[in-house]
Amino acid sequence: MLKLSMAGSEAILVDAASGAFDQAIQQRIWAFAKKMRGIDGIEQVVPGVNNVLVVFDSLHVSGEAVEALIRKEWAGAGLETPSAKVVDVPVHYGGALGEDLASVAQESGLSVAEVIARHSGADYSVAAVGAMPGFVYLTGLDPALAVRRRNTPRLSVPKGAVVIGGGHAGIMPCTAPSGWHILGMTDIDLFSLERADPLLLHPGDVVRFHPVEG
Protein backbone atom coordinates (compact mmCIF):
# COMPACT_ATOMS: atom_id res chain seq x y z
CA MET A 1 0.00 0.00 0.00
CA LEU A 2 1.52 3.28 -1.13
CA LYS A 3 1.40 6.09 1.42
CA LEU A 4 1.79 9.63 0.11
CA SER A 5 2.48 12.51 2.46
CA MET A 6 3.43 16.15 2.08
CA ALA A 7 7.02 17.19 2.71
CA GLY A 8 6.31 20.90 2.52
CA SER A 9 4.40 22.23 -0.47
CA GLU A 10 6.98 21.24 -3.09
CA ALA A 11 7.78 17.63 -2.22
CA ILE A 12 5.89 14.40 -1.61
CA LEU A 13 7.25 11.46 0.37
CA VAL A 14 6.18 8.17 -1.17
CA ASP A 15 6.38 5.37 1.39
CA ALA A 16 6.17 1.88 -0.11
CA ALA A 17 7.43 -0.01 2.97
CA SER A 18 5.52 -2.99 4.31
CA GLY A 19 7.25 -4.03 7.49
CA ALA A 20 10.89 -5.04 7.16
CA PHE A 21 13.15 -3.97 4.30
CA ASP A 22 12.11 -5.62 1.04
CA GLN A 23 14.58 -5.83 -1.86
CA ALA A 24 11.80 -6.21 -4.45
CA ILE A 25 10.17 -2.96 -3.25
CA GLN A 26 13.56 -1.28 -3.49
CA GLN A 27 13.99 -2.47 -7.09
CA ARG A 28 10.53 -1.12 -7.90
CA ILE A 29 11.53 2.22 -6.35
CA TRP A 30 14.60 2.39 -8.59
CA ALA A 31 12.41 1.68 -11.64
CA PHE A 32 9.87 4.29 -10.50
CA ALA A 33 12.62 6.88 -9.95
CA LYS A 34 13.94 6.30 -13.46
CA LYS A 35 10.47 6.86 -14.95
CA MET A 36 9.78 9.98 -12.92
CA ARG A 37 13.05 11.74 -13.71
CA GLY A 38 12.85 14.07 -16.66
CA ILE A 39 9.08 14.58 -16.40
CA ASP A 40 8.22 18.27 -16.72
CA GLY A 41 8.02 20.01 -13.35
CA ILE A 42 9.64 17.11 -11.45
CA GLU A 43 12.89 18.49 -10.04
CA GLN A 44 14.39 15.59 -8.09
CA VAL A 45 13.54 11.99 -7.28
CA VAL A 46 15.42 10.77 -4.22
CA PRO A 47 15.20 7.06 -3.34
CA GLY A 48 15.33 6.25 0.37
CA VAL A 49 15.06 2.82 1.99
CA ASN A 50 11.75 1.42 0.67
CA ASN A 51 10.56 4.98 0.10
CA VAL A 52 11.22 7.83 -2.31
CA LEU A 53 10.99 11.62 -2.10
CA VAL A 54 9.63 13.44 -5.16
CA VAL A 55 10.55 17.14 -5.33
CA PHE A 56 8.64 19.34 -7.78
CA ASP A 57 8.39 22.96 -8.86
CA SER A 58 5.09 24.28 -7.51
CA LEU A 59 5.22 27.30 -9.82
CA HIS A 60 4.83 24.91 -12.77
CA VAL A 61 2.91 21.85 -11.56
CA SER A 62 0.29 21.34 -8.84
CA GLY A 63 0.71 18.94 -5.92
CA GLU A 64 -2.49 17.14 -6.94
CA ALA A 65 -1.14 16.56 -10.44
CA VAL A 66 2.13 15.20 -9.03
CA GLU A 67 0.22 12.84 -6.70
CA ALA A 68 -1.78 11.50 -9.64
CA LEU A 69 1.43 11.09 -11.62
CA ILE A 70 3.11 9.22 -8.76
CA ARG A 71 0.22 6.73 -8.47
CA LYS A 72 0.17 6.17 -12.22
CA GLU A 73 3.94 5.69 -12.58
CA TRP A 74 4.13 3.48 -9.46
CA ALA A 75 1.40 1.22 -10.83
CA GLY A 76 3.36 0.77 -14.03
CA ALA A 77 6.81 0.42 -12.45
CA GLY A 78 8.57 -2.93 -12.92
CA LEU A 79 11.64 -4.16 -11.07
CA GLU A 80 14.86 -2.38 -11.91
CA THR A 81 18.08 -4.38 -11.72
CA PRO A 82 20.80 -1.76 -11.97
CA SER A 83 24.09 -2.71 -13.60
CA ALA A 84 25.80 -3.31 -10.28
CA LYS A 85 29.49 -3.13 -9.73
CA VAL A 86 31.21 -4.93 -6.88
CA VAL A 87 33.41 -2.80 -4.64
CA ASP A 88 35.83 -4.39 -2.19
CA VAL A 89 36.42 -2.32 0.92
CA PRO A 90 39.48 -3.05 3.11
CA VAL A 91 38.74 -2.46 6.81
CA HIS A 92 41.03 -2.08 9.81
CA TYR A 93 38.71 -3.47 12.49
CA GLY A 94 38.77 -2.53 16.15
CA GLY A 95 41.39 -0.80 18.23
CA ALA A 96 41.39 2.96 18.53
CA LEU A 97 39.88 3.19 15.04
CA GLY A 98 36.90 0.95 15.75
CA GLU A 99 36.00 1.88 19.27
CA ASP A 100 32.51 0.30 19.35
CA LEU A 101 33.60 -3.17 18.24
CA ALA A 102 33.70 -4.50 21.80
CA SER A 103 30.35 -2.99 22.83
CA VAL A 104 28.65 -4.31 19.68
CA ALA A 105 30.09 -7.76 20.47
CA GLN A 106 28.75 -7.53 24.00
CA GLU A 107 25.31 -6.32 22.96
CA SER A 108 24.94 -8.96 20.24
CA GLY A 109 26.29 -11.76 22.44
CA LEU A 110 29.06 -12.57 19.98
CA SER A 111 32.83 -12.59 20.28
CA VAL A 112 34.76 -9.77 18.64
CA ALA A 113 36.12 -12.24 16.07
CA GLU A 114 32.57 -13.37 15.26
CA VAL A 115 31.38 -9.77 14.79
CA ILE A 116 34.22 -9.18 12.32
CA ALA A 117 33.52 -12.49 10.56
CA ARG A 118 29.80 -11.72 10.21
CA HIS A 119 30.29 -8.09 9.17
CA SER A 120 32.90 -9.03 6.54
CA GLY A 121 31.15 -12.22 5.51
CA ALA A 122 28.11 -10.66 3.86
CA ASP A 123 27.38 -9.18 0.45
CA TYR A 124 25.80 -5.75 0.93
CA SER A 125 23.62 -3.88 -1.51
CA VAL A 126 23.50 -0.09 -1.77
CA ALA A 127 19.83 0.66 -1.08
CA ALA A 128 20.12 4.44 -1.13
CA VAL A 129 22.60 7.31 -1.23
CA GLY A 130 21.96 10.25 1.06
CA ALA A 131 22.20 12.04 4.40
CA MET A 132 25.79 13.17 3.70
CA PRO A 133 27.59 13.58 0.35
CA GLY A 134 28.17 10.01 -0.88
CA PHE A 135 26.90 8.19 2.22
CA VAL A 136 25.39 4.79 1.43
CA TYR A 137 22.68 2.86 3.25
CA LEU A 138 23.80 -0.76 2.87
CA THR A 139 21.32 -3.62 3.26
CA GLY A 140 22.37 -7.19 3.94
CA LEU A 141 23.66 -6.77 7.49
CA ASP A 142 23.57 -10.00 9.54
CA PRO A 143 20.46 -9.63 11.77
CA ALA A 144 22.59 -10.56 14.80
CA LEU A 145 24.42 -7.23 14.28
CA ALA A 146 21.24 -5.14 14.10
CA VAL A 147 21.87 -3.42 17.43
CA ARG A 148 20.15 -0.19 18.43
CA ARG A 149 21.83 3.10 17.60
CA ARG A 150 23.93 4.75 20.31
CA ASN A 151 21.79 6.51 22.91
CA THR A 152 23.81 9.67 22.43
CA PRO A 153 25.09 10.37 18.93
CA ARG A 154 28.77 11.31 18.63
CA LEU A 155 29.27 14.91 17.56
CA SER A 156 32.08 13.88 15.26
CA VAL A 157 32.68 10.55 13.55
CA PRO A 158 35.71 10.58 11.25
CA LYS A 159 35.69 10.17 7.49
CA GLY A 160 36.35 6.53 6.60
CA ALA A 161 34.65 5.10 9.71
CA VAL A 162 32.99 1.75 8.93
CA VAL A 163 29.70 1.90 10.82
CA ILE A 164 26.50 -0.04 11.55
CA GLY A 165 23.18 1.34 12.79
CA GLY A 166 19.45 0.77 12.51
CA GLY A 167 19.97 -2.59 10.78
CA HIS A 168 22.16 -1.08 8.08
CA ALA A 169 25.87 -0.89 7.40
CA GLY A 170 27.56 2.25 6.14
CA ILE A 171 30.82 4.10 5.58
CA MET A 172 31.36 7.73 6.62
CA PRO A 173 32.17 9.83 3.52
CA CYS A 174 33.11 12.87 5.59
CA THR A 175 33.60 13.75 9.25
CA ALA A 176 30.16 14.39 10.71
CA PRO A 177 27.90 13.65 13.70
CA SER A 178 26.47 10.12 13.79
CA GLY A 179 24.69 7.79 16.19
CA TRP A 180 25.93 4.67 14.41
CA HIS A 181 28.51 2.26 15.91
CA ILE A 182 32.09 2.39 14.65
CA LEU A 183 33.57 -1.04 13.87
CA GLY A 184 36.70 0.06 12.01
CA MET A 185 38.23 2.35 9.43
CA THR A 186 38.81 2.30 5.67
CA ASP A 187 40.66 4.67 3.38
CA ILE A 188 38.29 4.51 0.41
CA ASP A 189 36.80 7.82 -0.68
CA LEU A 190 33.02 7.63 -1.20
CA PHE A 191 32.67 11.20 -2.50
CA SER A 192 35.18 13.18 -4.50
CA LEU A 193 34.67 16.26 -6.63
CA GLU A 194 37.92 15.34 -8.39
CA ARG A 195 36.01 12.56 -10.18
CA ALA A 196 33.64 13.22 -13.09
CA ASP A 197 31.06 11.29 -11.08
CA PRO A 198 31.60 12.28 -7.43
CA LEU A 199 29.91 9.09 -6.18
CA LEU A 200 31.93 5.89 -5.72
CA LEU A 201 28.80 3.86 -5.01
CA HIS A 202 25.35 3.97 -6.59
CA PRO A 203 22.06 2.26 -5.70
CA GLY A 204 22.28 -1.43 -6.52
CA ASP A 205 26.07 -1.67 -6.21
CA VAL A 206 27.47 -4.52 -4.13
CA VAL A 207 29.91 -3.91 -1.27
CA ARG A 208 32.14 -6.48 0.46
CA PHE A 209 34.23 -5.68 3.51
CA HIS A 210 37.62 -7.37 4.00
CA PRO A 211 39.60 -7.33 7.23
CA VAL A 212 43.16 -6.09 6.85
CA GLU A 213 45.93 -6.01 9.43
CA GLY A 214 47.90 -3.06 10.71
Place this chain on the structure above:
Amino acid sequence: MQRNSQDGALEILASSTLNSIQDQGRRHSLTLGVSVGGAMDRFALSAGNALIGNDLSLAGIEVVFFPFRLKFHADTVFALTGADTGANLDGSPIPAWWAVPARAGQVLSLGAPRVGARAYIAVTGGIDVPVVLGSRATDQKGGFGGIGGRGLQRGDRLPLGAPTLGSITGNPKAFPQAGLGAAIQWPEVRADAHTTVRVLPAAEWDRFAPEVQEQFLSVPWQVSADANRVGYRLSGPELVALCQDSLMSHGIVPGTIQVPSSGQPIVQLADANTCGGYPKIATVIEADQRLLAQTRVGGQVRFVLATRAQAQAALRAQHDDLLALSRALGTVTA
Protein backbone atom coordinates in the same frame (compact mmCIF):
# COMPACT_ATOMS: atom_id res chain seq x y z
CA MET B 1 29.88 35.57 -21.03
CA GLN B 2 32.93 37.74 -20.63
CA ARG B 3 34.51 37.46 -17.21
CA ASN B 4 36.21 40.45 -15.77
CA SER B 5 36.97 39.39 -12.20
CA GLN B 6 38.52 41.99 -9.97
CA ASP B 7 40.59 39.64 -7.91
CA GLY B 8 40.19 40.19 -4.23
CA ALA B 9 38.01 43.31 -4.54
CA LEU B 10 36.64 42.64 -1.03
CA GLU B 11 38.88 42.15 1.98
CA ILE B 12 37.49 40.63 5.16
CA LEU B 13 38.70 42.64 8.17
CA ALA B 14 36.65 40.98 10.92
CA SER B 15 34.53 37.81 10.77
CA SER B 16 33.87 34.42 12.26
CA THR B 17 33.75 31.21 10.24
CA LEU B 18 29.98 31.13 10.87
CA ASN B 19 29.74 33.82 8.18
CA SER B 20 29.88 32.40 4.68
CA ILE B 21 29.43 32.88 0.96
CA GLN B 22 25.94 31.74 -0.06
CA ASP B 23 23.62 31.82 -3.03
CA GLN B 24 20.33 30.06 -3.81
CA GLY B 25 21.92 26.66 -3.09
CA ARG B 26 22.11 23.27 -4.76
CA ARG B 27 18.63 22.24 -5.73
CA HIS B 28 19.65 19.27 -7.87
CA SER B 29 22.16 17.29 -5.84
CA LEU B 30 19.99 15.54 -3.23
CA THR B 31 20.64 12.20 -4.96
CA LEU B 32 24.36 12.70 -4.23
CA GLY B 33 23.55 13.23 -0.55
CA VAL B 34 24.44 16.92 -0.91
CA SER B 35 22.35 19.39 1.12
CA VAL B 36 20.36 22.14 -0.56
CA GLY B 37 22.32 24.72 1.44
CA GLY B 38 22.35 28.31 0.19
CA ALA B 39 21.17 31.41 2.02
CA MET B 40 19.08 30.67 5.13
CA ASP B 41 16.99 33.71 4.11
CA ARG B 42 17.00 33.31 0.33
CA PHE B 43 14.43 36.03 -0.10
CA ALA B 44 16.68 38.61 1.58
CA LEU B 45 19.69 37.67 -0.55
CA SER B 46 17.54 37.72 -3.71
CA ALA B 47 16.16 41.15 -2.79
CA GLY B 48 19.72 42.42 -2.27
CA ASN B 49 20.69 41.17 -5.71
CA ALA B 50 17.51 42.71 -7.18
CA LEU B 51 18.28 46.11 -5.60
CA ILE B 52 21.58 46.36 -7.48
CA GLY B 53 20.35 44.71 -10.65
CA ASN B 54 22.28 41.47 -10.19
CA ASP B 55 20.96 38.18 -11.47
CA LEU B 56 19.15 36.75 -8.42
CA SER B 57 21.27 33.60 -8.54
CA LEU B 58 24.53 35.43 -7.74
CA ALA B 59 26.40 34.80 -4.49
CA GLY B 60 26.57 37.19 -1.56
CA ILE B 61 27.76 37.08 2.04
CA GLU B 62 25.58 35.70 4.84
CA VAL B 63 26.49 37.35 8.15
CA VAL B 64 25.20 35.78 11.36
CA PHE B 65 28.14 36.55 13.66
CA PHE B 66 28.93 40.16 14.49
CA PRO B 67 30.80 42.47 14.37
CA PHE B 68 31.64 41.97 10.72
CA ARG B 69 33.80 44.34 8.71
CA LEU B 70 35.03 44.37 5.14
CA LYS B 71 37.08 46.77 3.00
CA PHE B 72 36.36 47.54 -0.64
CA HIS B 73 39.40 47.53 -2.91
CA ALA B 74 37.41 48.62 -5.99
CA ASP B 75 34.59 51.04 -6.72
CA THR B 76 31.32 49.14 -6.74
CA VAL B 77 27.71 49.10 -5.50
CA PHE B 78 26.39 46.90 -2.70
CA ALA B 79 23.06 46.14 -1.02
CA LEU B 80 22.38 45.22 2.61
CA THR B 81 19.28 43.13 3.36
CA GLY B 82 17.93 40.82 6.05
CA ALA B 83 18.71 41.74 9.65
CA ASP B 84 19.01 45.43 10.61
CA THR B 85 22.58 45.59 11.89
CA GLY B 86 22.97 49.35 12.27
CA ALA B 87 25.56 49.15 9.50
CA ASN B 88 27.82 51.97 8.43
CA LEU B 89 30.16 52.75 5.54
CA ASP B 90 33.13 54.73 6.87
CA GLY B 91 30.86 55.91 9.66
CA SER B 92 27.87 56.88 7.51
CA PRO B 93 24.80 54.86 8.50
CA ILE B 94 23.34 52.47 5.90
CA PRO B 95 19.71 51.44 6.50
CA ALA B 96 18.67 47.82 6.12
CA TRP B 97 17.20 46.85 2.72
CA TRP B 98 19.26 49.59 1.09
CA ALA B 99 21.86 49.82 -1.68
CA VAL B 100 24.66 52.38 -2.02
CA PRO B 101 27.85 52.86 -4.03
CA ALA B 102 31.18 52.19 -2.31
CA ARG B 103 34.58 53.56 -3.30
CA ALA B 104 37.87 51.70 -3.11
CA GLY B 105 39.27 52.05 0.39
CA GLN B 106 35.94 52.36 2.20
CA VAL B 107 35.09 50.05 5.11
CA LEU B 108 31.65 48.52 5.72
CA SER B 109 30.85 47.58 9.33
CA LEU B 110 27.91 45.51 10.61
CA GLY B 111 27.03 45.38 14.32
CA ALA B 112 24.78 43.16 16.41
CA PRO B 113 21.31 43.09 14.80
CA ARG B 114 18.53 45.31 16.18
CA VAL B 115 16.02 43.29 14.17
CA GLY B 116 16.51 39.77 12.82
CA ALA B 117 19.52 37.48 12.93
CA ARG B 118 21.08 37.19 9.48
CA ALA B 119 22.25 40.02 7.23
CA TYR B 120 23.11 39.68 3.54
CA ILE B 121 25.62 41.68 1.54
CA ALA B 122 25.14 41.58 -2.23
CA VAL B 123 27.72 43.27 -4.46
CA THR B 124 27.52 44.15 -8.16
CA GLY B 125 28.66 41.11 -10.14
CA GLY B 126 28.34 38.84 -7.11
CA ILE B 127 31.09 37.03 -5.17
CA ASP B 128 32.88 35.12 -7.91
CA VAL B 129 34.11 31.90 -6.32
CA PRO B 130 34.08 28.69 -8.40
CA VAL B 131 30.73 27.02 -9.07
CA VAL B 132 30.61 23.55 -7.49
CA LEU B 133 27.67 21.26 -8.33
CA GLY B 134 25.77 24.22 -9.77
CA SER B 135 26.27 26.65 -6.89
CA ARG B 136 28.83 28.90 -5.18
CA ALA B 137 27.29 28.25 -1.74
CA THR B 138 29.63 27.20 1.06
CA ASP B 139 28.93 23.63 2.25
CA GLN B 140 30.97 23.33 5.43
CA LYS B 141 30.04 19.68 6.05
CA GLY B 142 31.02 18.63 2.53
CA GLY B 143 34.00 20.98 2.56
CA PHE B 144 33.30 22.56 -0.82
CA GLY B 145 31.86 25.75 -2.30
CA GLY B 146 32.67 29.28 -1.14
CA ILE B 147 36.37 29.54 -0.26
CA GLY B 148 37.60 25.97 0.12
CA GLY B 149 34.35 24.92 1.79
CA ARG B 150 34.93 27.03 4.89
CA GLY B 151 33.51 30.16 6.46
CA LEU B 152 35.02 33.61 6.11
CA GLN B 153 37.98 34.74 8.14
CA ARG B 154 40.06 37.87 8.55
CA GLY B 155 42.37 38.42 5.59
CA ASP B 156 40.23 36.63 2.99
CA ARG B 157 40.09 38.45 -0.35
CA LEU B 158 36.92 37.81 -2.34
CA PRO B 159 36.79 38.30 -6.11
CA LEU B 160 33.79 39.96 -7.75
CA GLY B 161 32.23 38.85 -11.02
CA ALA B 162 31.59 41.11 -13.97
CA PRO B 163 28.32 43.08 -13.80
CA THR B 164 25.52 41.04 -15.35
CA LEU B 165 23.27 42.23 -18.14
CA GLY B 166 20.72 43.85 -15.85
CA SER B 167 23.18 45.46 -13.44
CA ILE B 168 22.16 49.03 -12.71
CA THR B 169 25.74 49.95 -12.77
CA GLY B 170 28.96 48.95 -14.31
CA ASN B 171 29.59 52.56 -13.35
CA PRO B 172 28.90 53.31 -9.66
CA LYS B 173 28.68 57.05 -10.44
CA ALA B 174 25.43 56.35 -12.27
CA PHE B 175 23.94 55.05 -9.02
CA PRO B 176 22.21 57.57 -6.71
CA GLN B 177 24.73 58.60 -4.04
CA ALA B 178 22.07 58.48 -1.32
CA GLY B 179 21.29 54.94 -2.36
CA LEU B 180 18.15 53.09 -3.16
CA GLY B 181 15.80 51.15 -0.89
CA ALA B 182 13.19 48.48 -1.26
CA ALA B 183 9.89 50.13 -2.13
CA ILE B 184 7.82 47.19 -0.92
CA GLN B 185 6.89 46.76 2.74
CA TRP B 186 9.06 43.79 3.63
CA PRO B 187 7.91 41.60 6.48
CA GLU B 188 9.96 42.39 9.55
CA VAL B 189 11.03 39.90 12.14
CA ARG B 190 11.60 41.15 15.63
CA ALA B 191 13.73 38.92 17.80
CA ASP B 192 11.85 39.95 20.95
CA ALA B 193 8.43 39.00 19.60
CA HIS B 194 6.78 35.72 18.77
CA THR B 195 7.46 34.62 15.24
CA THR B 196 4.55 32.76 13.72
CA VAL B 197 5.38 30.36 10.92
CA ARG B 198 2.99 28.26 8.87
CA VAL B 199 3.37 24.49 8.69
CA LEU B 200 1.93 21.60 6.70
CA PRO B 201 1.32 18.25 8.38
CA ALA B 202 4.06 15.71 7.57
CA ALA B 203 4.15 11.91 7.27
CA GLU B 204 3.91 11.12 11.02
CA TRP B 205 1.40 13.87 11.97
CA ASP B 206 -1.12 11.13 12.80
CA ARG B 207 1.30 9.47 15.21
CA PHE B 208 0.45 12.30 17.59
CA ALA B 209 -2.87 12.38 19.45
CA PRO B 210 -5.20 15.33 18.70
CA GLU B 211 -4.36 16.95 22.05
CA VAL B 212 -0.61 16.67 21.29
CA GLN B 213 -1.15 18.15 17.84
CA GLU B 214 -3.10 20.95 19.53
CA GLN B 215 -0.25 21.52 21.98
CA PHE B 216 2.28 21.63 19.13
CA LEU B 217 0.18 24.38 17.51
CA SER B 218 -0.67 26.38 20.62
CA VAL B 219 2.48 26.78 22.72
CA PRO B 220 5.41 29.10 22.01
CA TRP B 221 8.60 27.14 21.22
CA GLN B 222 11.92 28.58 22.26
CA VAL B 223 14.90 28.47 19.89
CA SER B 224 17.60 26.74 21.97
CA ALA B 225 21.32 27.54 21.84
CA ASP B 226 21.65 24.51 19.56
CA ALA B 227 20.60 26.47 16.45
CA ASN B 228 22.65 26.82 13.29
CA ARG B 229 22.48 26.35 9.52
CA VAL B 230 21.83 22.62 9.96
CA GLY B 231 18.76 23.13 12.13
CA TYR B 232 17.18 24.57 15.26
CA ARG B 233 16.47 22.49 18.34
CA LEU B 234 13.34 23.85 20.03
CA SER B 235 12.44 23.78 23.73
CA GLY B 236 8.92 23.35 25.05
CA PRO B 237 6.57 20.65 26.30
CA GLU B 238 7.48 17.06 25.48
CA LEU B 239 5.63 15.83 22.39
CA VAL B 240 4.82 12.18 22.98
CA ALA B 241 3.98 10.04 19.95
CA LEU B 242 1.37 7.28 20.10
CA CYS B 243 3.73 4.90 18.34
CA GLN B 244 7.52 4.64 18.56
CA ASP B 245 8.07 2.25 15.62
CA SER B 246 11.32 3.10 13.94
CA LEU B 247 11.22 4.42 10.39
CA MET B 248 13.40 3.47 7.47
CA SER B 249 15.70 6.23 6.28
CA HIS B 250 14.00 8.62 3.90
CA GLY B 251 14.68 11.85 2.04
CA ILE B 252 13.87 15.05 3.95
CA VAL B 253 13.63 18.70 2.89
CA PRO B 254 14.65 21.91 4.70
CA GLY B 255 11.80 22.92 7.01
CA THR B 256 11.11 19.36 8.22
CA ILE B 257 10.21 19.28 11.93
CA GLN B 258 11.40 16.01 13.44
CA VAL B 259 10.40 14.73 16.85
CA PRO B 260 13.03 12.36 18.29
CA SER B 261 12.24 10.24 21.35
CA SER B 262 13.20 13.16 23.63
CA GLY B 263 9.95 14.82 22.45
CA GLN B 264 11.76 18.09 21.72
CA PRO B 265 11.32 19.07 18.07
CA ILE B 266 14.17 19.83 15.69
CA VAL B 267 13.57 21.97 12.60
CA GLN B 268 15.90 20.88 9.82
CA LEU B 269 17.22 23.83 7.79
CA ALA B 270 19.46 24.67 4.80
CA ASP B 271 22.45 22.46 5.67
CA ALA B 272 20.40 19.54 7.01
CA ASN B 273 21.27 15.97 6.07
CA THR B 274 19.36 14.93 2.95
CA CYS B 275 17.98 11.80 4.66
CA GLY B 276 16.67 11.22 8.15
CA GLY B 277 15.05 8.58 10.28
CA TYR B 278 13.08 10.43 12.98
CA PRO B 279 9.29 10.89 12.91
CA LYS B 280 8.21 14.11 11.19
CA ILE B 281 5.26 15.98 12.67
CA ALA B 282 5.15 18.87 10.18
CA THR B 283 7.11 20.95 7.69
CA VAL B 284 7.61 24.72 7.85
CA ILE B 285 6.36 26.07 4.53
CA GLU B 286 9.08 27.21 2.13
CA ALA B 287 8.03 30.89 2.17
CA ASP B 288 8.19 31.08 5.99
CA GLN B 289 11.57 29.41 6.49
CA ARG B 290 13.13 32.87 6.18
CA LEU B 291 11.26 33.91 9.34
CA LEU B 292 13.03 31.13 11.26
CA ALA B 293 16.34 32.19 9.72
CA GLN B 294 15.74 35.66 11.20
CA THR B 295 14.81 34.36 14.68
CA ARG B 296 17.65 34.43 17.17
CA VAL B 297 18.63 31.96 19.88
CA GLY B 298 16.20 32.51 22.76
CA GLY B 299 13.49 33.79 20.40
CA GLN B 300 10.04 32.21 20.36
CA VAL B 301 8.25 30.53 17.51
CA ARG B 302 4.62 29.54 17.11
CA PHE B 303 3.33 27.14 14.51
CA VAL B 304 0.06 27.51 12.66
CA LEU B 305 -1.43 24.96 10.28
CA ALA B 306 -1.74 25.93 6.61
CA THR B 307 -2.84 24.23 3.41
CA ARG B 308 -0.65 23.32 0.48
CA ALA B 309 -2.50 25.89 -1.64
CA GLN B 310 -1.70 28.61 0.91
CA ALA B 311 1.95 27.54 1.05
CA GLN B 312 2.29 27.66 -2.70
CA ALA B 313 0.50 31.02 -2.90
CA ALA B 314 2.92 32.45 -0.31
CA LEU B 315 5.90 31.21 -2.32
CA ARG B 316 4.44 32.67 -5.50
CA ALA B 317 3.87 36.00 -3.72
CA GLN B 318 7.56 36.17 -2.74
CA HIS B 319 8.51 35.40 -6.31
CA ASP B 320 6.18 38.17 -7.54
CA ASP B 321 7.51 40.64 -4.94
CA LEU B 322 11.06 40.15 -6.20
CA LEU B 323 9.92 40.58 -9.79
CA ALA B 324 8.01 43.75 -8.83
CA LEU B 325 11.13 45.11 -7.12
CA SER B 326 13.28 44.42 -10.17
CA ARG B 327 10.67 46.06 -12.42
CA ALA B 328 10.33 49.10 -10.16
CA LEU B 329 14.09 49.60 -10.39
CA GLY B 330 14.06 49.13 -14.15
CA THR B 331 16.41 46.17 -14.02
CA VAL B 332 13.87 43.88 -15.61
CA THR B 333 11.80 45.22 -18.48
CA ALA B 334 9.86 42.09 -19.38
